[in-house]
Every structure is written in C-alpha cells, then in structure tokens.
Amino acid sequence: MQKRKRFMIGMVIFSVILTSFSFYFYQVFYGSNILIEKQPEVVVIDRDDNFDSLRNTLYDNAIVDEILSFSFVAKALGYQDNVKPGVYLLEPNMNNLEAVRRLRAGDQIPVDITFNNVRFKEDLVEKISATTGIDETEFLDLLNNNEYLSTLGFNKETIMAMFIPNTYEVYWTISPKALFDRMKKEYEKFWTSSRKEKATALGMTPVEVSTLAAIVQDEMYIPSESPTIAGLYINRIKANMLLQADPTVKFALGDFTIQRVLIADTRIDSPYNTYKYRGLPPGPINLPTIASLDAVLNYEKHDYIYMCAREDFSGYHRFAKDLTQHNKNARLLHKALNDRKIFR
Known part of the structure; x- marks a missing residue:
C-alpha cells in the first residue's frame, strides 16, 4: 500500500513537472515574443552581422521581449550559425518559431532604389547604396571598368546612359554585377x-x-x-x-x-x-x-x-x-x- 502511494505521488509530481516543462517549451516556441503590436517592423541584417549583434539589435530596439527564449529557439533550429543578411519583415504578435523560421529561410522583402537628379557616378553610387547592401567602392570600380562594361555594350563614359532614372524593386543583398544586369534589362525594356x-x-x-x-x-x-x-x-x-x-x-x-x-x-x-x-x-x-x-x-x-x-x-x-x-x-x-x- 505504501509503495503504491509513493508511486502515485511520484506520478503526480512527474505529471506536474512534465506539464510545466511542456507549457514552458510551448511558450518558448509558440508564445508571442515579438513586441510589435500594430505595424510590421523592418529588420535589416547587415553582411557583417552575426547572431550576437542581431540579438542585441532586436532587444535594444524592443522588437523581441524575452531574448533568452528567442536565442533558445534560434539554437534549436540551427539559426545561430546561419544568419543571412537582408531586409526582413517581422509582424505583430509573431512567436519565436515564426520569427526564427522567417529569418533562417532568408525570406527577405524587396527594397526600392530610386535614382534621379544624378550627375556624377559618385552620386549614383550613393543613392543606390543608401537602400541596399551594395559596397560603394566595388560598385564605383565597376562603373569605371571598361573591360567589364564592354560586356554590357558600354564604356566608362557612356555607362550612365544605361541607368534609366526610375524606382526599382530589388533585394537588399543584390550584388553590384546583378544590379548592372538588372539595369541592362530595364534599359532594353525602355528602348522599345x-x-x-x-x-x-x-x-x-x-x-x-x-x-x-x-x-x-x-x-x-x-x-x-x-x-x-x-x-x-x-x-x-x-x-x-x-x-x-x-x-x-x-x-x-x-x-x-x-x-x-x-x-x-x-x-x-x-x-x-x-x-x-x-x-x-x-x-x-x-x-x-x-x-x-x-x-x-x-x-x-x-x-x-x-x-x-x-x-x-x-x-x-x-x-x-x-x-x-x-x-x-x-x-x-x-x-x-x-x-x-x-x-x-
């Protein structure tokens, strides 16, 4: 009888502990931990960011409420060593699992680049790099690289003609050469x-x-x-x-x-x-x-x-x-x- 009683008490304690842990892990993964309440929040992850810098940014900007649980989910999903740069949208009342999955998948939102009132190449570089992760020096070097520009049908004197002033939607992580390719397509589209x-x-x-x-x-x-x-x-x-x-x-x-x-x-x-x-x-x-x-x-x-x-x-x-x-x-x-x- 005594053994049965101890067994029942043990089972109750185990059930309580299991329930507590289950509830805790449920809250860690599925509980609302993103402090955004009304409008989605844009998060920019730079090329040199790592998980620590991202975590600090999210906490310092009051985007993530409980940073330990966010870090736990990130580690569980292997995101801590797989941070992808880009511009992301975190939505009101997201839970840790939803947020980490979006960031881990590299599910970026596009950004707009607009260039007008541009005279010199440096002006163009400044406008484009302002809303993308493009390296200014690399982009300017390409604008003056006749060997590369010849593959597009231009040279360093004529290349500015390829950039038709407008607003274009690209991803923040677009590379300089990919942007040149995109602008060449827009140029060809313009010249009907x-x-x-x-x-x-x-x-x-x-x-x-x-x-x-x-x-x-x-x-x-x-x-x-x-x-x-x-x-x-x-x-x-x-x-x-x-x-x-x-x-x-x-x-x-x-x-x-x-x-x-x-x-x-x-x-x-x-x-x-x-x-x-x-x-x-x-x-x-x-x-x-x-x-x-x-x-x-x-x-x-x-x-x-x-x-x-x-x-x-x-x-x-x-x-x-x-x-x-x-x-x-x-x-x-x-x-x-x-x-x-x-x-x-």
Whole structure:
C-alpha cells in the first residue's frame, strides 16, 4: 500500500513537472515574443552581422521581449550559425518559431532604389547604396571598368546612359554585377522598337540620345521647353555647328555652381567642352529623365539655332533663328546679370 502511494505521488509530481516543462517549451516556441503590436517592423541584417549583434539589435530596439527564449529557439533550429543578411519583415504578435523560421529561410522583402537628379557616378553610387547592401567602392570600380562594361555594350563614359532614372524593386543583398544586369534589362525594356526607330530617324544611337537629353535637361528649367531646346540642338547638329552648351563646360570644369559661363571657361581643353569640340560629348553629363529622353525623341521642329535665358530669371528662354537676334537677347541677359552683380 505504501509503495503504491509513493508511486502515485511520484506520478503526480512527474505529471506536474512534465506539464510545466511542456507549457514552458510551448511558450518558448509558440508564445508571442515579438513586441510589435500594430505595424510590421523592418529588420535589416547587415553582411557583417552575426547572431550576437542581431540579438542585441532586436532587444535594444524592443522588437523581441524575452531574448533568452528567442536565442533558445534560434539554437534549436540551427539559426545561430546561419544568419543571412537582408531586409526582413517581422509582424505583430509573431512567436519565436515564426520569427526564427522567417529569418533562417532568408525570406527577405524587396527594397526600392530610386535614382534621379544624378550627375556624377559618385552620386549614383550613393543613392543606390543608401537602400541596399551594395559596397560603394566595388560598385564605383565597376562603373569605371571598361573591360567589364564592354560586356554590357558600354564604356566608362557612356555607362550612365544605361541607368534609366526610375524606382526599382530589388533585394537588399543584390550584388553590384546583378544590379548592372538588372539595369541592362530595364534599359532594353525602355528602348522599345518605337523609341529605337525615332532615334534612328535622328541618326543617333540610344546612347547618343541619352547624351543629348542630358544636355537638354541641364539647359531646361521649364519642362514644356524641353522639346524646343532639343530641336535647337538637333538643328545645330544637322548644320554641323558647335553645340556651345554651357552645361558641358560646367561639367568639364566640375563646377555646377557657376551661374555665368565666361569666355575663359569655354577654352578649357576637354572632350566635354562643346564650345571647343564639335558634336556630342563622349557621354551623358547627368542621368537624363525619361521625360528628357522622350523630349529628344519627340523634339519640336523649328528653325531656332540660338537661345539664352530670359532676363527676368523666370526660367524661360529666348530663342533666335539668327545671330543678330541672339545678340540682342544676350545683351538683355548680360545687363540683368550685371544689375544683380552675378559675375560668376
């Protein structure tokens, strides 16, 4: 009888312990441990992060409530030695098992890269690396690597034409070369048969259209004038005239703060100086927008070959068909610049 009693007590104790452990392990794996209550939380795991740094980030940012249980599940699922970089979304009231499984699977969410208002390669690198894990030095090196760029049909002067300004969805872990491949596909998608036909009608390649569009974009303040400005430069090209585009001089000088291009500036010996060298420069002086590209392809047909900014600083231009009228327009602008003491 005594043995039976002790046995029953032992079974009760064992059942209590088993129940307690079962409940504990259930809570560890399935209990809500993610403190996010309303909106999903984005977690960025860098390439040099390990489990310790990730765990600290989750705890310090109040994303994980009980860090020991999270670590236990991570170890049980082999995640501690298998941390994958990327951008992840943790949702309200997730449990440890759900969170660790998502992170362990590398189930990333895409990120958006947007690049516009870009002039130099360094600007492009900065915008792209800001929202991805791309190494800036590696990406910039590729932008200047003629051997690699030739496989894409470009060189270090023309490569900027391949990047069509827009917003693109990629994964944070995308490699520089994978991004180049993606941009080449987007470039080919942009250059439809219709756009190519219009470029051919102009006697230009897509890269040359981009190069001219970049000049038009820098000359333009009022978007509605873009096709007119494009038509003016096309007229000069057809007449075998120097383009004499001030933005190309500023690019050659590396100074876009200049408000007044001087005669001395136009003497700089650079292939980008269209006051000195005939035809288009070696490549785009910025990343022309889709609107600027289409402005060239759909240029306005007219007889203008000269222009200068209006003296009222409205952003509009005065266009002229001959040098006599242009000189009159230019004198109005020069007087306005002098009155405002703008000499550079």
